[in-house]
Amino acid sequence: MDRVTxxxxxLDLLGILAGHPKGLKAHxxxxxxxxxxxxxxxxxxxxxxxxxxxxxGRCYVATRAFREWAMPQRYGWLKRRYRKLLESIAxxxxxxxxxxxxxxxxxVHLDFVAADHAVRVAPAPWTHHNIRHNAxxxxxxxxxxxxxxxxxxxxxxxxxxxxxxxRSGIAWNxxxxxxxxxxxxxxxxxxxxxxxxxxxxxxxxxxxxxxALEVADWIHERVKFTQKTASxxxxx
Numbered sequence: 001m002d003r004v005t006x007x008x009x010x011l012d013l014l015g016i017l018a019g020h021p022k023g024l025k026a027h028x029x030x031x032x033x034x035x036x037x038x039x040x041x042x043x044x045x046x047x048x049x050x051x052x053x054x055x056x057g058r059c060y061v062a063t064r065a066f067r068e069w070a071m072p073q074r075y076g077w078l079k080r081r082y083r084k085l086l087e088s089i090a091x092x093x094x095x096x097x098x099x100x101x102x103x104x105x106x107x108v109h110l111d112f113v114a115a116d117h118a119v120r121v122a123p124a125p126w127t128h129h130n131i132r133h134n135a136x137x138x139x140x141x142x143x144x145x146x147x148x149x150x151x152x153x154x155x156x157x158x159x160x161x162x163x164x165x166x167r168s169g170i171a172w173n174x175x176x177x178x179x180x181x182x183x184x185x186x187x188x189x190x191x192x193x194x195x196x197x198x199x200x201x202x203x204x205x206x207x208x209x210x211x212a213l214e215v216a217d218w219i220h221e222r223v224k225f226t227q228k229t230a231s232x233x234x235x236x
Contacts (some may be wrong), residue, residue, distance in 0.1 A: 006046075009033070009040075009043050010043050010046065010047055013040070013053075014047065014052060014053075014062060014066065015030060016029060016032060016033070017053065017062040018062050018066075018067070021062075021199075022061070024060060025059055025061065026058075029142065031059065037098065045072045050193070050194065051063060051193060052065060052066035052069070052194070053066070061224075065194055069194055078110055082196060083221065085198075085226060086098075086099055086111060086112070086198070087113050089113075089200065089222070092218060093115070093214070095200050095201060096115060096200065097113045097201075098111070098112045098183075098198070098199040098200075099111040099196050100136040100197055101196040102140045102144075102193055102194070104120065105147060106128035106129060106131050107128065107130075107137045107140070108128055108129070108174060110126065110196060114124050132151060132158075134173055134183075134228075135171045135172055135173035135183040135185035136197040137171075138173070139165060139170075139185045139186070139187065140197065141165075142162045143166075148175065168215050169187060170186055171184070175204070178211050180204045180205075181201055181202070181203060181204065182207045182212075183199050183200065183201040184199065184200050184215070185199040186198055189226065198219060212221070
């Protein structure tokens, strides 16, 4: 199956699953699409890796990440959805907080909240940033091996760094793009590459690694609370 055909089959599968919120089994999907079960499973596994499908028991279900990815004017909607969370993180840390996502093979910042300091950095929104050295970019690369492959052969130490990112859920940019600045990135509401990431940036003179790790834990707990609240509202 060539890449174009695989893409069409993936879109077909997503279309079917979008209409069956309780999910379908692999053999049911294969029957509906008149394809071999092995072919359907190969495409489903790719969609699971992408974060658009998940397996619940024996059924495959379209994820919330997919449904939100398909929202009209997605970037504006994501800004509104994350704004209060960014503001709470900025209030907790007193530092610059950014919201970024994958676009093509780069990172685009969708929004930011800048703390009130005499010296501060205000990034330009909607601009592309290097995915290799950006903290948000590294977090995305840890979830997308296909995008990281171009560096892994020539930079074995980068493979080790990405393995640590996968283990910890935290990515770092230690003055790699801006001299005197350290940035830390963590996952947003869902730990898939298609979901926006959250970064906090410190000038070197205000950076403390122990404090930064505490901030990462605080963000993780805040995100879990936000998810739980959203789920409660959806079922009430």
